[in-house]
Amino acid sequence: MAETNTRPLSPHLTIWRWGPGMTVSILHRITGGALSVAGLAVLTWWLVALADGPEAYANFVGLAQHPVGLVVLVGLTWAFFQHLFSGVRHLVMDSGAGFELNTNKRYAVLTIIASVLLTAALWAYLLGVLK
Amino acid sequence: MSLGESASALGKVRGLGSAGHGGEHWLTERVTSIALLLLGTWLVASLVMLPSLDAGTVVEWLRHPSGAVPMALLVVTSFKHALDGMKVVVDDYVHDEGNRFATNTALLFLAVGGGALALFALGKIAFGASA
Secondary structure (H helix, E strand, O other), X not given: OHHHHOOOOOOOOOOOOOOHHHHHHHHHHHHHHHHHHHHHHHHHHHHHHHHHOHHHHHHHHHHHHOHHHHHHHHHHHHHHHHXXXXXXXXXXXHOOOOOOHHHXXXXXXXXXXXXXXXXXXXXXXXXXXXX | OOOOOOOOHHXXXXXXXOOOOOHHHHHHHHHHHHXXXXXXXXXXXHHHXXXXXXXHHHHHHHHOHHHHHHHHHHHHHHHHHHHHHHHHHHHHHOOOHXXXXXXXXXXXXXXXXXXXXXXXHHHHHHOOOOO
């Protein structure tokens, strides 16, 4: 692998002007990691609490309704929607479409708008119902 | 392994990438993402449409096949998709081959163990004698 060390490096993070495509790209990875670790932990914990009976479930709900629990759940909800929409964008791009500069930028921005709006709408509804 | 001039273009590309292989992995990640698009939407819609999120209501929902079967598929598919995604991140950032193997193996055990725990809890709920 010695020969690879002498190859010129392509200009990377240092020279590109930051744009929506780059933001959504790294958000996809970050939200994917968060969902893999915290999201699946919460899903599993929720099922285990439910299986353990009403007391364990009440304990879970109590933690979920604590301000810190709510921040985690709202964050995971946003991560879910962001990963979902940027994932759909990736599927479209896998087909070879959506690489024109303006189209690419527009869909990148739309994934963020959609994820924030849906998170807000879902939690406005949930907090209204659970109250 | 050295590839001489006789190797075809495809032969030179096949087996490359940071993991040394990856066509099937790449495709599996896409197929599970499409499944999760459906199952994730199902989960959010179900949670919104349930009359309440108290233990009795949720248990009743998961004891019915219309709740338990998609939930089981969601658990299996999301753990598989998370594992595939985390492997991409590990392959990108962990350069030492031994560390990479150790990290990917630990992630595999965590994903299989977590998925098994979630499925056991779901089974206990779904086949439980009483709510």
